[in-house]
Amino acid sequence: MIANDWIQILFSLGVTVLLAPLVGRYLAWIYKGPHLSLERGFYRLVGINPDHEMTWKEYGAVLLVSNAFFFAAGFLVLWAQPVLPLNPRNLPPLSPELTFNTAASFVTNTNWQAYAGEAQLSNLSQMLAITFLMFVGANTGMASLVAIFKGFTRSGSQTIGNFWTDFVRFFIRAFLPACFLMALIHVYQGSPQTLRTQITAHTLEGPPQTLIVGPVASLESLKHLGTNGGGFYNANGAHPYENPTPLTNTLEFLEMGLFTFSLPFFFGRMIGRPRQGQVFFIAILTLYLSGFALIEYSERMPNPLLAHASVEQQVGPLSDGGNTEGKETRFGITQTSLFSNTTIAATTGAVDGAMDSMNPLSILVYLVHMFLNEEPGGKGVGFAGLLKEAILAIFLAGLMVGRSPEFLGKRIESREIKLASLSLLVTPLLVLWLTGISLLLPSGKSSMGNPGPHGFMEVLYAFSSGNANNGSAMAGLNVSTPYYAILLGVEMLLGRFLPLLPLLALAGALARKKTHPETAGTFKTDQPLFIVLLLGFMILFAALTFFPPLMLGPLLEHLSLLHGISF
Amino acid sequence: MKIVFQSFRITMLLMLICGILYPLGVTAIARILFPHQASGSLVMGASGQVIGSELIAQGFKNPRYFHPRPSAALTPDGSGPQPYDGAFSSPSNLGPDNALEIKAITDAAVDYRKENHLAVNASVPIDAVTASGSGLDPDISLSNAMIQVPRIAKARHLSLLDVQTLIDRIKKGPQFGFLGTQRVNVLKLNIALDRQNP
Numbered sequence: 001m002i003a004n005d006w007i008q009i010l011f012s013l014g015v016t017v018l019l020a021p022l023v024g025r026y027l028a029w030i031y032k033g034p035h036l037s038l039e040r041g042f043y044r045l046v047g048i049n050p051d052h053e054m055t056w057k058e059y060g061a062v063l064l065v066s067n068a069f070f071f072a073a074g075f076l077v078l079w080a081q082p083v084l085p086l087n088p089r090n091l092p093p094l095s096p097e098l099t100f101n102t103a104a105s106f107v108t109n110t111n112w113q114a115y116a117g118e119a120q121l122s123n124l125s126q127m128l129a130i131t132f133l134m135f136v137g138a139n140t141g142m143a144s145l146v147a148i149f150k151g152f153t154r155s156g157s158q159t160i161g162n163f164w165t166d167f168v169r170f171f172i173r174a175f176l177p178a179c180f181l182m183a184l185i186h187v188y189q190g191s192p193q194t195l196r197t198q199i200t201a202h203t204l205e206g207p208p209q210t211l212i213v214g215p216v217a218s219l220e221s222l223k224h225l226g227t228n229g230g231g232f233y234n235a236n237g238a239h240p241y242e243n244p245t246p247l248t249n250t251l252e253f254l255e256m257g258l259f260t261f262s263l264p265f266f267f268g269r270m271i272g273r274p275r276q277g278q279v280f281f282i283a284i285l286t287l288y289l290s291g292f293a294l295i296e297y298s299e300r301m302p303n304p305l306l307a308h309a310s311v312e313q314q315v316g317p318l319s320d321g322g323n324t325e326g327k328e329t330r331f332g333i334t335q336t337s338l339f340s341n342t343t344i345a346a347t348t349g350a351v352d353g354a355m356d357s358m359n360p361l362s363i364l365v366y367l368v369h370m371f372l373n374e375e376p377g378g379k380g381v382g383f384a385g386l387l388k389e390a391i392l393a394i395f396l397a398g399l400m401v402g403r404s405p406e407f408l409g410k411r412i413e414s415r416e417i418k419l420a421s422l423s424l425l426v427t428p429l430l431v432l433w434l435t436g437i438s439l440l441l442p443s444g445k446s447s448m449g450n451p452g453p454h455g456f457m458e459v460l461y462a463f464s465s466g467n468a469n470n471g472s473a474m475a476g477l478n479v480s481t482p483y484y485a486i487l488l489g490v491e492m493l494l495g496r497f498l499p500l501l502p503l504l505a506l507a508g509a510l511a512r513k514k515t516h517p518e519t520a521g522t523f524k525t526d527q528p529l530f531i532v533l534l535l536g537f538m539i540l541f542a543a544l545t546f547f548p549p550l551m552l553g554p555l556l557e558h559l560s561l562l563h564g565i566s567f
Numbered sequence: 568m569k570i571v572f573q574s575f576r577i578t579m580l581l582m583l584i585c586g587i588l589y590p591l592g593v594t595a596i597a598r599i600l601f602p603h604q605a606s607g608s609l610v611m612g613a614s615g616q617v618i619g620s621e622l623i624a625q626g627f628k629n630p631r632y633f634h635p636r637p638s639a640a641l642t643p644d645g646s647g648p649q650p651y652d653g654a655f656s657s658p659s660n661l662g663p664d665n666a667l668e669i670k671a672i673t674d675a676a677v678d679y680r681k682e683n684h685l686a687v688n689a690s691v692p693i694d695a696v697t698a699s700g701s702g703l704d705p706d707i708s709l710s711n712a713m714i715q716v717p718r719i720a721k722a723r724h725l726s727l728l729d730v731q732t733l734i735d736r737i738k739k740g741p742q743f744g745f746l747g748t749q750r751v752n753v754l755k756l757n758i759a760l761d762r763q764n765p
Contacts, residue, residue: 007745046576066574073578119643119655128586135585164577176589183593184600190622193590193597193605201619201653202612204757205627210643210654211620213607218593235656238700240622241607246747303663309673312690312710319708320748325668325697326658329636329706332748353700354658357668454662476660557664566666 002315005334009292012250012338016257020281023258024265030173031146031166031270039168050168053159056508059147060501062163063140067107067497070136075103077129078121087122088197094120097485104489106133108496109141109381111223111230111349111471112488114479118212118233123195130230131219138226139175141381143167145263148384148503149270151510152408160507174259175225182221182255190244191217216241220248224255229349229471237339237352238328249335249352253342260346260376261285263383271408275526280386283531287375287538291365292341298361299323299333304564326354337362340472344369346376349471356449356458356474360561363457363474364554370461370468371427371542381469381496384503388420390525391506393537397523406522409515419506423499428545430467430491435460435549443483449476452567453557460549462488467495610758618758624705625754626651630682630722632760633707633715635753636694637675640702650702659698672696683718706750709738723764733759 035043035050043050054062077084078099082092094102098115105112111134115121121130143166150160187193192213199211216232220242223229233239243249264284268277300322302313315321320332327336336353343350344366355366369375374385391407395417398405405412438444438459448455458477465472466488473479479488524530597605610618619625624635638650639659649655661668675696680689692710716730723730737759738751 004741004745011745042580046573046580048573048577062570062574065570066577069574069578070581073582116645116655116657118653119645127590128582131590132582132586135589136581164573176584180589180593184596187593187597187601187604190604190608192607193594194607195594196606198654199607199609199617199620201609201617201625203619203625204754204761205625205629205632207626209619209623209625210652211607211609211617211623212653215590215594217597217605218590233656233701235658235701235703238658239656240624240701240703240705241620244608244622246742250746305664305669306672309669309676309696310688310690311672311676311693311696313693316710318710318713318749319692319694321693323663324694325661325663325672326700327697328700328704329694329708329750330704330747335747351700354660356660356662357658359663449660450662450665452662452664454664474660475658476662557662561664566664566669567662 008250008334009338012254013289015254016261019258020261021265023262024277025269027170027174027259027262027266028269030169035165036172039172042168042172043164048164050162050165052162054162055158056147056160056504059160059163060504063144063504064497066163067140070133071103071107074106074129074133075099078102078125081122081125084122084124086124086195089122091120091122097482097489098480101485101489103129103133104492105471106130106228106230107137108469108492109137109226109228109347110466110469110492110496111228112466112473112479112492113230113234113236113471114485114488116234117231123197123214126219126232127215131215131222134219134222134226134228134230135171135175138228139167139171142170142259144381144500144504145384148387148507149267151507152271152410154511155513155515157511160504160511178225178258179218179222182225182251183217185251186217186220186248189248190241191220191248192241193217213241220252221255223350224252224348225258227256227260227346227348229343231350237350238326238354240328243352246330246335249331249339252350252352253339256342256346256348257376260382263376267383273408273526276408279526279531283534284375284386286531286535287372288341288345291345291369292337294365295341295362296334296337298359299337301359303359304562305566307564323357323359326357328353341365343472344470347373347382347468347470349465351472354475355461355472356476360453360554360557363461364550364558366472367461367464367546367550367554368542370464370470371431371546372538373427373468373470381500385499388423388503388506389538389541390534391416391420392424393534394523394525396537397533403521403523406516407525409518410510410513411516415509416506419502419509423502423506424541426495426498427467430495431460431463432545432549434463434487434491438463438487441483443481447478447481447484449478450567453553453560454567457553457557460553463491466491469496610754619754621752621754622705623653624651624699624703627753627757630718632757633712633719633753634682636704636707637696637698638702639698653703656701656703658700658702683714685714705752705754707753709734709749709751712738712751712756719760723760725764729763730760733763
């Protein structure tokens with residue numbers, strides 16, 4: 001690493017730490033104040049009473065029904081692609097299983113691309129299916145988080161707010177304007193934004209070259225601000241049209257963190273305990289930075305298998321070196337590491353380099369991020385997951401000292417622990433079972449793009465990404481087969497809604513409880529000790545559950561790589 | 568039932584806002600403010616035809632031109648390799664311990680040395696022998712460019728200094744002095760070469 005790398009790292013960290021509290025404060029303002037007249041107009045237009053209060057069951061029902069409509073709308077647009085306008089290349093529809101996979105992927109904020117955008121989707125599909133679903137998927141996550149906050153802000157209440165106001169306020173006052181503004185900056189830096197599709201270039205030397213353009217920039221800003229991650233092109237953020245300069249690369253990972261890193265501060269303001277927000281932020285940042293450090297180290301590590309090829313792998317005055325396979329020259333190792341750590345930690349799933357060609361220790365970090373899925377986690381649901389872990393950590397601490405656990409003035413009892421555990425168990429169940437089953441089936445194994453532990457990691461990665469609604473892939477795995485397209489589609493839906501409904505129920509249960517004043521015996525959750533407890537619980541849980549597959553995958557590959565073994 | 572009708576109406580309205588008005592709004596403003604970038608940063612030839620995009624790599628094999636990084640891009644239907652075509656971007660997706668990857672790098676290094684008349688065990692810059700993330704990386708590292716200078720100078724009967732001056736003119740440092748790497752755009756270099764030495 002050279003001085004420039006450190007400057008880039010400190011700059012990005014500085015911007016995140018500066019912006020997060022401000023955005024958190026802004027979000028709290030959005031949700032504390034009265035309706036805007038623009039919002040009232042929106043509610044009138046669709047016939048909604050924004051002041052109607054919902055129980056957690058009604059909230060959950062509205063969330064599910066509306067998402068079913070979003071899903072169906074996206075599915076229909078993709079399916080009807082050949083008869084819809086803006087399809088001058090006469091692209092056929094995606095196969096039925098890919099249509100299902102794509103609609104499921106984008107409504108759940110996963111944005112896994114089992115298709116190749118520039119080759120298979122018309123501009124209208126990119127706008128009306130993909131862009132639309134990216135907006136509503138991210139916004140649903142945000143709304144559900146606000147509902148879960150109400151579990152802590154309300155006392156003796158049967159209701160947890162109104163889904164549509166929680167949805168619309170963020171959309172109108174933060175999400176849409178931010179996407180619009182950032183889209184223009186992406187165009188300025190070089191992302192296309194046009195309704196044209198195909199341009200044939202007469203190259204200097206050789207054969208004609210096909211260039212595919214379209215409404216790229218408007219998708220690009222949204223993809224990161226909404227921690228969505230689905231790209232316009234197959235290569236996603238590595239494509240020079242999606243990510244033309246180091247500035248766009250930096251803006252993109254800062255966009256991913258803009259709302260997600262602000263959520264702890266948002267929470268602190270909503271419950272009137274700003275310090276609690278800071279404590280959560282520090283916990284998240286600790287995991288996030290440790291992940292980055294390991295990726296940067298791993299991607300700069302020379303590959304022992306190339307020792308005899310006489311290839312310059314070290315950074316020098318005229319080249320960046322490192323593991324450049326699947327990486328773009330303009331970013332180099334540090335920009336790619338910053339981007340990929342953030343994209344996995346914030347469950348965006350966009351990539352600016354090929355995950356499949358990264359070194360095993362980097363993939364170890366990605367997998368752990370996806371297992372935990374809450375540092376900071378995706379739009380809304382990530383932080384909701386963190387609150388769940390906090391409740392379980394407090395419960396464990398309570399068991400250790402023999403005191404009835406209490407979190408932010410709410411007594412944690414059997415129902416809360418059951419709901420939190422239910423939500424927690426979805427990840428190991430889906431990831432480990434589906435990976436295990438796939439490794440036994442021929443249709444599971446035949447899709448692997450690499451041999452040895454790397455191939456195993458491709459499968460493990462796919463199901464981790466689907467469950468975490470992350471959407472990045474070790475793309476050597478061919479997931480356009482019916483087996484993977486359907487299984488991953490189902491997993492994304494389960495991974496999204498199965499943990500979410502118990503959390504809404506948990507919010508309902510907490511909102512009903514009286515808030516107790518703190519006493520001398522209350523465990524203080526806004527102290528450094530709590531950070532240690534929370535991180536300890538998270539790491540312990542991940543280690544106990546996922547150690548075997550991590551051993552078989554990244555650790556095994558790392559050790560064999562060090563010994564110069566290829567597959 | 569009320570939930571169903573409300574969800575239906577909201578879906579329609581949001582599709583209109585997010586799927587139509589938002590992208591078209593961005594398109595309209597982008598076309599006024601940044602017409603060049605919005606249409607794909609295209610480079611035009613003397614007679615007005617599109618030569619390419621300054622952001623997208625082109626395949627160059629002729630010794631008279633600078634060569635880009637290897638490309639793993641695919642044919643428009645994704646069925647096989649078609650390096651440097653913009654219709655299906657793709658990385659190689661090979662893992663660091665895949666024997667195919669090691670062979671691909673080793674072979675590319677042998678070819679690279681041959682092309683540039685280097686010694687058989689000369690060290691080559693790693694970006695010159697590894698496929699980029701998109702298959703369309705428009706840039707190469709400066710060390711990669713410098714190694715190609717003698718070959719190009721010889722093929723075009725230019726002095727080394729002439730070609731190096733071109734690199735110095737076109738190379739880019741890190742953006743704002745600290746973001747990203749130093750690099751040079753291959754298409755821009757080659758257009759400049761043709762202009763200087765048609």
